[in-house]
Amino acid sequence: MVQTVVLIAKNIRQLRGHKRLSQKEVCADSGIPQGQYSRIENGKVEPSISTLEKLASVFDVSVAAFFKSDDLEVDLNLNLPLTQKIKMIDTLAKDEQQALSKMIDLALANKRMKDNLQTLITQ
Amino acid sequence: MVQTVVLIAKNIRQLRGHKRLSQKEVCADSGIPQGQYSRIENGKVEPSISTLEKLASVFDVSVAAFFKSDDLEVDLNLNLPLTQKIKMIDTLAKDEQQALSKMIDLALANKRMKDNLQTLITQ
DNA sequence: GGAAAATATATACTTCACTGCATAATTGTA
DNA sequence: TACAATTATGCAGTGAAGTATATATTTTCC
CATH class of the missing domain: 1.20.5 (Single alpha-helices involved in coiled-coils or other helix-helix interfaces)
Known part of the structure; x- marks a missing residue:
């Protein structure tokens, strides 16, 4: 379904915005061509698992995070998903x-x- | 990476086992050919998003569930006592x-x- | 052991994401 | 306005996942 592709697109774009990165930068780090990345962010293609993995690595999140419809993030570290906070407990x-x-x-x-x-x- | 494909495979197999369904039944409900489904459960292929959606629908879970590793400590390496509790936070x-x-x-x-x-x- | 069911593998063909490259189109800024 | 940076789109070629069908292999159960 198109719905999930759009959801992934939105999540990825949000993550990039949150990290203040250009597409070029994300692509340099992930090895994904800029053109392809643009298509992903616009929901024009259905990214493969391995592509999602590359992006998850750059954004430092789990692949599962791309499928979350819950967009209640924002505010710095506060209001991050529970599991992400848990990572920080270590500190x-x-x-x-x-x-x-x-x-x-x-x-x-x-x-x-x-x-x-x-x-x-x-x- | 192969790792994620194997993880997905394991999760899907586990879900099918939990629901006591044969591959044939899952395939009838999802529209995925049995041969292809077998390859997925054996980590021989990297399933596409839309394929994962079909399966998520049959198993009545979110697509994100396929990416969850059973033990959180692997996902986020923390000190054990706390991690075990964290597992239960989900409940x-x-x-x-x-x-x-x-x-x-x-x-x-x-x-x-x-x-x-x-x-x-x-x- | 043998039949039936379930699962894995094989083959041919199709579809689509991916790459690489080029170039619009848009946005930001001096 | 003009220039630069960023983002979007076009296109040919490649590879891998998908389909359909058939068949081999394994598991289940009498």
């Missing part, structure tokens, strides 16, 4: 990581409780 | 994820501030 100090860990524990415990209640109710 | 509800997201933002923003101060001091 935190030990005590800060532990604090986060505790918070995640709480959220998960809370979820577990809800799930257990739900199964009790439904069965 | 949380949207609002709970957002709450976590906010907390991570705070930690990261705090870290950024410290870093900035540090560069101010040292330079």
